Amino acid sequence: MSGNAKLRRSVMFQAVLLVVLMLALSNAPVGDAIWLNVPPTGTKCVSEEIQSNVVVLSDYVVVADDHGHVPTISAKVTSPYGNNLHHKENVTHGQFAFTTQEAGNYLACFWTDSHTRGAGEVSVNIEWKTGIAAKDWESVARKEKIEGVELELRKLEGAVEAIHENLLYLRDREAEMRTTSENTNARVAWFSIMSLGICIVVSGSQIWYLKRYFQKKKLI
Amino acid sequence: MERKWGKIWGLIGLLLLNFVNNVSSLSLTITKVECVYEIVRSEGDIISGNFVVVDHHIFWSSDHPGIDFSITSPGGDILHNLKGTSGDKFSFKAPRSGLYQFCFHNPLSTPETIAFYIHIGHIPNEHNLAKNEHLDPINVKIAELGEALEAVTTEQKYLKARDAVHRRTNESTKKRVIGYTVGEYILLTIASVLQVVYIRRLFSKSVGYNRI
Numbered sequence: 001m002s003g004n005a006k007l008r009r010s011v012m013f014q015a016v017l018l019v020v021l022m023l024a025l026s027n028a029p030v031g032d033a034i035w036l037n038v039p040p041t042g043t044k045c046v047s048e049e050i051q052s053n054v055v056v057l058s059d060y061v062v063v064a065d066d067h068g069h070v071p072t073i074s075a076k077v078t079s080p081y082g083n084n085l086h087h088k089e090n091v092t093h094g095q096f097a098f099t100t101q102e103a104g105n106y107l108a109c110f111w112t113d114s115h116t117r118g119a120g121e122v123s124v125n126i127e128w129k130t131g132i133a134a135k136d137w138e139s140v141a142r143k144e145k146i147e148g149v150e151l152e153l154r155k156l157e158g159a160v161e162a163i164h165e166n167l168l169y170l171r172d173r174e175a176e177m178r179t180t181s182e183n184t185n186a187r188v189a190w191f192s193i194m195s196l197g198i199c200i201v202v203s204g205s206q207i208w209y210l211k212r213y214f215q216k217k218k219l220i
Numbered sequence: 221m222e223r224k225w226g227k228i229w230g231l232i233g234l235l236l237l238n239f240v241n242n243v244s245s246l247s248l249t250i251t252k253v254e255c256v257y258e259i260v261r262s263e264g265d266i267i268s269g270n271f272v273v274v275d276h277h278i279f280w281s282s283d284h285p286g287i288d289f290s291i292t293s294p295g296g297d298i299l300h301n302l303k304g305t306s307g308d309k310f311s312f313k314a315p316r317s318g319l320y321q322f323c324f325h326n327p328l329s330t331p332e333t334i335a336f337y338i339h340i341g342h343i344p345n346e347h348n349l350a351k352n353e354h355l356d357p358i359n360v361k362i363a364e365l366g367e368a369l370e371a372v373t374t375e376q377k378y379l380k381a382r383d384a385v386h387r388r389t390n391e392s393t394k395k396r397v398i399g400y401t402v403g404e405y406i407l408l409t410i411a412s413v414l415q416v417v418y419i420r421r422l423f424s425k426s427v428g429y430n431r432i
Contacts (some may be wrong), residue, residue, distance in 0.1 A: 034246075034256050034257065034258055034338065035256070035257035035258070035259075035319070036256060036257075037255060045248075045249065046246045046247065046248055047246070047247045047248075048245060048246050048247060049247070049335075049380075049384065105247075123257075128246060149358060149359075149362065152359075152362045152366075153362070155366070156362070156365055156366055156369060159366070159369045159370075159373065160369060162373070163369065163372050163373060163376065166373070166376045166380070167376070169380075170376070170379055170380065170383060173383050173387070174383070176387075177383070177386060177387055177390055180390050180391070180394060181390060183394070184390070184393055184394050184397055187394075187397055187398070188397055191397065191398075191401040194401075194405075195401065195404060195405065195408075198405050198408060198409075199408060202408055202409055202412045203412065205412075206412050206415065206416055209416060210416065210419060213420065213423075214423070217423060219423070
């Protein structure tokens with residue numbers, strides 16, 4: 001009887017594992033992304049303002065339209081200085097990953113190819129992760145041999161660090177802007193006084209010149 | 221037995237990995253209508269996000285009526301509708317799962333750039349587990365903590381975008397102050413020189429002596 005109970009328990013345990021695994025796989029990152037419609041003519045571009053030394057990870061998949069046919073698109077990613085970071089033509093899916101060298105606006109553009117054109121808009125599923133969201137937690141878990149609750153807490157700690165960094169960045173930007181505002185404030189005051197001064201100087205020199213001119217002409 | 225429980229924890233950890241959906245803050249240029257779609261996996265998820273209009277080429281204020289924003293549920297009802305805004309935050313519970321549509325509409329013909337961030341948060345609860353699983357309260361608490369941190373991150377993205385807009389306005393003000401003031405000085409000088417030249421011409425020899 002105890003042998004049967006043990007067998008039943010192990011079978012149940014395997015069933016639980018299988019169910020959990022299936023649930024984990026069914027939650028695989030398909031919904032982690034936004035969908036965009038790429039028009040048949042022209043390009044659709046998304047951009048983001050990213051600082052330097054940030055990891056960017058992205059994955060794009062073309063979604064099959066109603067007829068089951070999968071159109072192909074082309075993708076191009078450029079850095080703020082114009083360097084081409086990723087360029088692919090006639091693909092149905094692709095991914096790119098890079099670490100930003102300079103701070104600025106990173107642009108990712110998609111357009112439909114000439115031979116698959118005509119059906120209308122193409123739906124593209126884009127997954128775009130920067131910074132802390134792009135961190136590979138599985139390799140961290142493997143390297144440090146942590147799992148479960150400890151891994152989740154480690155992720156929360158990473159999120160808190162990212163929040164702290166963002167806050168420092170915002171504080172620095174605020175300080176810069178305060179400097180600019182105070183500069184502009186001082187400049188407005190100075191330039192207004194100077195414009196009054198220039199007005200007086202110009203009209204004074206006008207009067208002086210005309211007086212001299214009339215005296216020369218012996219009209220005064 | 222200990223290793224089996226370790227494996228279970230590992231799998232639950234992997235499960236939880238997928239519960240915090242995240243999308244980075246992106247910018248789009250809108251000429252007429254642009255729509256962004258997001259899949260919400262289970263009903264009751266909290267959809268939160270914000271958007272800011274970054275590229276207001278306003279010469280004088282109240283030139284641009286703003287951007288219209290709407291959220292459509294998979295059933296077709298409009299959940300959220302805003303007209304003529306320059307940026308807003310939103311947060312609501314998804315009434316059902318499916319594909320949600322976030323649309324921006326630009327009433328004018330000049331293209332505008334929008335920076336938006338959408339986050340779908342999910343807290344595991346009793347409804348979406350299989351029969352043989354147990355929901356550990358610590359996982360729920362960790363998911364709630366994660367969601368609270370995501371709310372802070374969402375707010376920070378909004379602040380970053382607003383800061384970028386403010387910076388643009390400031391730099392534009394600085395350029396305008398310098399440009400218009402120097403232009404004003406030059407124009408004033410030119411106007412007074414022209415005045416003097418004109419008066420000289422009035423008194424020139426071609427006019428009769430008794431005129432003035």
